[in-house]
Amino acid sequence: MKKPIIYDDHTDPSKTELHYYLDTRLGKKTCKALCEFCWLKRDHLSQHVEEPEVAIQRIRGLAAKGYTVLPMVSDTFAENGKYLKTELFYQNDEWYFENAAWSSGRPLLQDNYEELLLLCVKNKIDTIIMTSHGTEDKAKDFKGLTQPSVVIKAIENIRRFEEKFGYPFKIILTFTLNKENMSVKTLTSYFEHCENLGVDIIRVNRFADVQDQYPELRMTKEDTIKAYKIMKQVYDDHKGPLQLSISEDFGNWGVEIMNFPEGVGSCVAGERLFGVVYPNVYVCPVNLTLKVGEIDDDYNIIWDQEVIDSLMDAKKHPDFGGCIGVAYPHFKEIRDYFSDLVKHGV
Template identity: 30%
Template sequence: MPVQNAPIAYDFHGDQPFSVPFADIKPEDIHIYLDLDTKVGKNTCGQKCTHCWFVNYEKVYDRSFAMEEGPLIKAGLESQGFHVYPRYVDSFAYDGEFMRIYGPANNREFRQDADHTPTETMAKGDAWTSGRPLLADNWMELLDLARESGYGTISITYHGVIDENLAVVDDGSYPIKGVFSGALTEEVLRRIGKYNEHWRAVSGESDDAFRVNIGVTVGRHNHGRQSLERYVHYFNKLGVDTVRFNNYAAHGGKHAELQLSHEEIAQAYRDLKELHETVEMSFQLGVSEDFGTFGIKVMGFPGHVGWCRAGRQLFAAIPTPEETLSEAGGERREKIGDIVGCVNTFEPHLGILVRTTAEGEEAGYRVEFDHDAIEAFTAKRLSGHYKDGCFARELAEEQQLVSRVPERRRLPIVETAS
């Protein structure tokens, strides 16, 4: 029986046709993820997920821009018209220092309906977290800081399988290791709920201080209609505001057996569409663009959805060792970062981030795109060399992007009392 659920949310990073020359795309139509800090461990996310892209790719392992320089880079690129999204491992990293510096940041654009209406998540800042920092003793202070900094949503990455009794399977069998468990996520949700109650009591406001978004990674360990429907009922019970499903990717070749086939992805789209039409959802359903385009038509999304704009309207700027490019007439040009297409695999290389300094003047920051490389990459997509709208897996296989990060001692995870 049909039900009336909120529209399905999708990712949005532009809709310029691939036939438009890159030189004709305005900066205002380009989104840049500024990877300010990729350090994984107890001071940031508190985890070390075996499939994390920041763990598996040497070019982004343990990198950062100087804390004081990040805002200058962001302001410099925004002054040129780019949409810049500061990105770090966890919004609550370093006891919320990034919140103090950058204010109400968003990690991407979420839209709904054919006219690209922004979802409710976009109304305020969106604090993304593993959940681990909110188990610390200062969790109330961290949530105070988030609210005072202009955040209205807490987005938590969820890892857990739900059984027939709508309980988290918490027996150590979850195949992706190093993650923040679903059982612990329940405690974080209780804390956010407690904070919302406290906020309403002291402020007299009727609305909660925070919405809660959940991101569920789907792979062969938890796909299929029955499993997806259990998530729906489970999160209905927990009272969250958005549940966004994303497709498992074997970054660095880790847990490749969990990746869905094209046929399984098409079935996942059918399952999600049917659930949205027949099962009442107290939250907004979201579907990540990383599921790609095999079977996507059933969703009824605008035609561009699923065809990732990475490498044309979406790029990541990642820190690199500084390198002097030129020095003349009192002006120095230094490369301080790489510009890459896919924001999850950090390939292909499509430009550089440059700092320009001159005596007596403030530093300037510019992106220098490699137009030839961008057009060559676009041509490969138009020719069908990459068949999926999310080209990340094909690119990883083509470039043999296996983990080349040496095995390192895992950072200790400190359990805290609730």
């Protein structure tokens, strides 16, 4: 029997999530990549890093206030496993994929990849998520991308580790859909690629033009509706055991075809979901731009009600589409709601 499509679930009204970023740096110390359209490629995030001991104390303080806090780094294997050597990620199962490590794949090509994977075992991490920019190496439209061959080699190293140590990992590859590559043919090729690699789950994200450089790749409402139909069609037609996961950044235009529970695809960022780059609290954990609060010395969040009110108004706009992380960079009409408020980055 075909497994159900996985969706990002923020439908529990009793739960308020803080994605706590303690390292947002890109490059050689973390992900070893500099993807041009990465949501973390922002001037105000480029040097942010906290010592794990400090972050742990702050995370505990916020958790004591009733928040569900997820520690986030730009790559789980950053600094040769520095963060994995602490309790930050031990049995951290609040994410949709429970105990998961996120990586560009590049750190797992190092000579010490076994050591890094043993740290995963120590932390009860059983899932590794990597991004694949297509299915084969070729010249890319974007700078700094990790070529698919890197991810393939990382998977090979993971499989060698599994055979040697008897510890199985679930592997997830993520792909980004935009206006140009959104087609049955392309998505089918992604499915076949993952199936050939023995990947467990393919996850699909929607391109967000955070740096405001590629307006021609932005999906319109009609494109997004079409994308949902394509994703469902390709998954229904696919015969292998590969499972599909759809990111919530596709929003709610056309989401009804997926038969997800009510509320899936409708943004709760700024309501029950936030990003933290201490001491700042942002409306959206992906679009870390609109500051909505600040954490004080006692781990209380001092909220900016004007930002919250503006966000609620913006969500009623016909261009909103169910995801502030996409709508904010794509639509001036959405940004105008926040024109007089504190913003960082774009």
